[in-house]
Amino acid sequence: MIVPAHARKPDGLDAVSIVLDNVSLSFAGTVIFENLSLQVEGGKCTCLLGPSGCGKSTLLKMISGNTSIHYQGSISFSPRSRRGNMTAWMSQNDLLLPWMDVENNVLLGAKLRFKRDSHQRQQAAKFLTEAGLGEHATSLPAVLSGGMRQRVALLRTLMEDRPILLMDEPFSALDALTRIKLQNMAAQMTRGKTVLLVTHDPMEALRLGDKILVMAGNPAKVTAIFEPGGTTPRNADDGSVGKQYPLLLSKLLEQ
Amino acid sequence: MIFTRLVIVAAGLLFLWHILVSITGVPHYILPGPFPVGKSMLQNWPVLSTHLLTTMIEILAGLIIGTLLGCSCALTMILSPHLKRWMLPILVVSQAIPVFALAPILVLWLGYGLASKIAMAVLIIFFPVASSFYYGLRRTDPDLLELARIMEAGTLSTLRYIVIPSAMPAFASGLRVAVAVAPIGAVVGEWVGSSAGLGFYMLHANARMQVDKMFAALALLSVASLILYFSVDLILNKLIYWETTRELNHAHNE
Numbered sequence: 001m002i003v004p005a006h007a008r009k010p011d012g013l014d015a016v017s018i019v020l021d022n023v024s025l026s027f028a029g030t031v032i033f034e035n036l037s038l039q040v041e042g043g044k045c046t047c048l049l050g051p052s053g054c055g056k057s058t059l060l061k062m063i064s065g066n067t068s069i070h071y072q073g074s075i076s077f078s079p080r081s082r083r084g085n086m087t088a089w090m091s092q093n094d095l096l097l098p099w100m101d102v103e104n105n106v107l108l109g110a111k112l113r114f115k116r117d118s119h120q121r122q123q124a125a126k127f128l129t130e131a132g133l134g135e136h137a138t139s140l141p142a143v144l145s146g147g148m149r150q151r152v153a154l155l156r157t158l159m160e161d162r163p164i165l166l167m168d169e170p171f172s173a174l175d176a177l178t179r180i181k182l183q184n185m186a187a188q189m190t191r192g193k194t195v196l197l198v199t200h201d202p203m204e205a206l207r208l209g210d211k212i213l214v215m216a217g218n219p220a221k222v223t224a225i226f227e228p229g230g231t232t233p234r235n236a237d238d239g240s241v242g243k244q245y246p247l248l249l250s251k252l253l254e255q
Numbered sequence: 256m257i258f259t260r261l262v263i264v265a266a267g268l269l270f271l272w273h274i275l276v277s278i279t280g281v282p283h284y285i286l287p288g289p290f291p292v293g294k295s296m297l298q299n300w301p302v303l304s305t306h307l308l309t310t311m312i313e314i315l316a317g318l319i320i321g322t323l324l325g326c327s328c329a330l331t332m333i334l335s336p337h338l339k340r341w342m343l344p345i346l347v348v349s350q351a352i353p354v355f356a357l358a359p360i361l362v363l364w365l366g367y368g369l370a371s372k373i374a375m376a377v378l379i380i381f382f383p384v385a386s387s388f389y390y391g392l393r394r395t396d397p398d399l400l401e402l403a404r405i406m407e408a409g410t411l412s413t414l415r416y417i418v419i420p421s422a423m424p425a426f427a428s429g430l431r432v433a434v435a436v437a438p439i440g441a442v443v444g445e446w447v448g449s450s451a452g453l454g455f456y457m458l459h460a461n462a463r464m465q466v467d468k469m470f471a472a473l474a475l476l477s478v479a480s481l482i483l484y485f486s487v488d489l490i491l492n493k494l495i496y497w498e499t500t501r502e503l504n505h506a507h508n509e
Contacts, residue, residue, distance in 0.1 A: 064405050089405045093398055098497040099420045112408035112416060140497055160406065 015043030016077050016086060016163040016194050018063060023073035025058070032058060033071070034219040042078075042163075045187070045195040045232060047209035049202060049252070055220040056198040060166045063196065064089050081163055088160035092169045094153040096141040103128065103137040106155045120159070127155045131185065147178035154186055165190055167197045171204065183207050187233040202248040206241045207233050214251050224251050261481075287467045296471035302456070307475055309452040313369055313441040314483065317376020321437075322430065324377065325384030333392040333418070334410070346385060354378045355443050362448035372444035372452065379440035380433040384426070391425025392418055424498065427491040434487045438480045 018040035025033045032055045040046045048056045062069050064087045077086050088109075096105045106124045110116040128134050131151045141149055150170060157165060170186070171179040187208055199205055205212045206228055214224040226248060228240040235241070269289045275281075276288035283291065296303065328346070332339035358375055365371035395418045403413045445454030453472045460468035 061401070064401075066401070066404070085405055085407055087405060089402065091398055091402075093396075095396070095399055095402050097399075097417065097420070100416075108402075108416075109406040112403055112406050112412045114412060142497065 015041075015192065016079060016081055017042035018164065018194065018196065019074075019076050019078060020063075021074045021076070023062070023071055023075060025055075025062070025069065025071040031219040034221075035073070036219075036221065037073075038213065038222055040194060040196050041211060042194045043192055044210040045190065045197060045208055047205035047212045048196065048198045048215055049205045049209075049212055049248070050200065050215035050220070051252070052200055054216055054218070056215060057168050059220075060089070060168050060196065060198055063087060063164075064166055077164070086162055087164040087166050088157045088162040089166045090153055090157040090168065090170050092173050094141075094146075094149040096149055096152055096156075098141055101138045101140055102133060102144070102152055105141065105152055106159055108156055109160045124155070124159060127158065130189070131155055145178075147174055147182060150174060150178075150182055151185065154182070154189070158189055163194055165193050165195045167195065169198055169200065172199070172201065179204070180207075184233045202245060202252060203236075203241075206245055206248065207235075212248070214248070216252070284464055284466050287470055291467045292470040292474060295465075295467040296475065299468060299471065303453075303472060303475055306451060306453045306456045306472070307479060309369070310372075310438070310441050310445070310454065310476065311479060311483075313372040313444070313452065314376055314437050316369070316373045317440065318380055318434065318437055318487075320373065321377040321380025321433065322384050325381045325429075325433075326388055326426070328381070328385045329389035329392055330414075332389050334414075346382070346389075350382050350386070354440065358443050358447040361444065367448050367450050372441050372449065375440040375444035376437050379436050383429040383432045383436070385429075387429025387432075388422060388426040391422030391429075394425070395421050423495050427495055430487065430491065431484070434484050435480075438476065438483075442476065 020036060020038050020040075023033050023036045024031075048059070050056055058069065062071055063075055065085055080086070097108065100108070103121070103124055104111060106127060107116055107120055110120045125134075125137065128137055131154070133148060133151060133155075136144065136148070141152070144152070150173075154170070157167075167186075171182050174182060183204060197205075197208060205226075209226075209228065210232065212226040212228070213222045214226070215221065216223050226244055228234065228244055230238065230240060272289050276286060287295075328342065332342050354375070357378065358371075361371040361374050365374055399417050399421070400413065403417055408416075441452065442454035442457075445452040446458050449455045453476045457469050457472045460466070460472065
């Protein structure tokens with residue numbers, strides 16, 4: 001059982017919510033979003049569930065502040081608790097730098113900002129031990145398995161200490177068992193943060209999501225909202241998972 | 256170790272050479288055997304080594320300057336899209352000009368000394384290094400750049416920690432090509448106009464029908480070029496340490 005060392009109390013005081021207000025985006029003649037309004041509740045994990053290619057990744061990029069995507073409408077954070085980027089991002093590709101060892105990869109943000117110090121290094125070491133990677137701190141990423149690499153990527157994302165975590169199908173490239181382990185770890189370590197998790201796996205959404213937004217259509221819209229209840233990570237024998245899985249699946253398939 | 260294999264291959268080739276000369280009875284002024292060539296090399300060693308030194312200085316200086324220029328050019332182009340728009344066409348067009356055709360002009364402008372040969376070597380080395388490094392820099396994983404942006408990294412740290420290391424394999428392949436071709440530049444420069452160097456020595460030996468001396472110089476040049484290539488290869492493998500993990504699996508078979 002991993003005990004998160006730094007989890008914020010989920011009392012909503014630190015939690016930042018994301019507000020999308022009438023967001024529209026067109027690209028090369030296709031309308032991707034049209035007057036999309038939604039809210040991502042602070043301190044909770046919201047899953048964006050939908051088929052590939054409907055624009056979920058683009059939405060994450062927009063929220064992360066990508067200046068090359070020109071959309072209409074507004075994306076705001078409430079409260080705006082820090083200057084600069086409010087988000088940390090993690091993708092399906094672990095994006096570990098092969099020329100840096102594991103510890104330096106976890107500390108990548110600090111290194112890039114030229115702000116690496118002993119406090120950061122201590123925190124990184126703590127994270128690595130929590131995640132069971134303590135003895136790999138000086139290994140190069142090439143010797144790690146896919147699951148271990150994605151664990152390092154998760155730690156790197158958590159080191160950023162940003163109020164919002166954007167995760168773009170982070171576990172879809174892993175085998176089923178590793179995926180479950182990593183989902184458990186992610187749920188524990190991101191508790192209290194605002195997480196927006198994009199996935200195409202309804203089971204993953206049911207395991208991790210406090211709220212599930214089903215997104216589909218062209219232009220993409222939120223077609224259903226599920227709130228499974230209880231605490232994450234939910235296991236397969238959890239009642240709400242069993243009940244809602246077929247509902248979710250049929251909602252996805254009908255698109 | 257790869258050197259033992261190289262020695263075996265070299266010994267084999269020498270043996271074949273000897274057999275070929277003995278069997279065909281080819282005249283010594285067309286193709287001398289390995290033993291006359293070896294004897295000539297030992298006899299003329301003081302002279303040969305001086306010329307070798309000259310040629311190697313030309314090649315090494317050309318290598319260092321050419322690599323620095325090539326890398327600077329690539330970095331400039333990646334940092335300034337505006338400058339890139341002007342430099343890239345020049346880079347492409349200049350690759351089309353056969354560098355060896357410029358040798359007489361370089362000798363005319365820079366004289367019979369080391370400068371014109373170094374300039375030749377620089378010209379030959381500059382293009383593969385600049386273009387492969389530039390394209391390597393351009394092919395940085397866009398997701399990595401996105402990650403750097405979200406982490407609020409500046410241009411310099413993105414360049415230093417992400418873009419340049421990821422372009423090192425491409426740079427290395429360009430440099431390997433350049434190192435293999437660099438001796439040609441130096442030698443051609445010496446043929447066109449010089450007073451020292453192995454190319455110059457070979458040309459004069461040929462004119463005097465001293466074919467064994469010519470082959471001795473050629474053999475020496477080949478050995479020196481091979482040593483240079485493998486040294487650079489070693490340095491590059493140390494530089495790009497993160498890719499050696501793959502090669503370790505092959506090494507188990509050696």
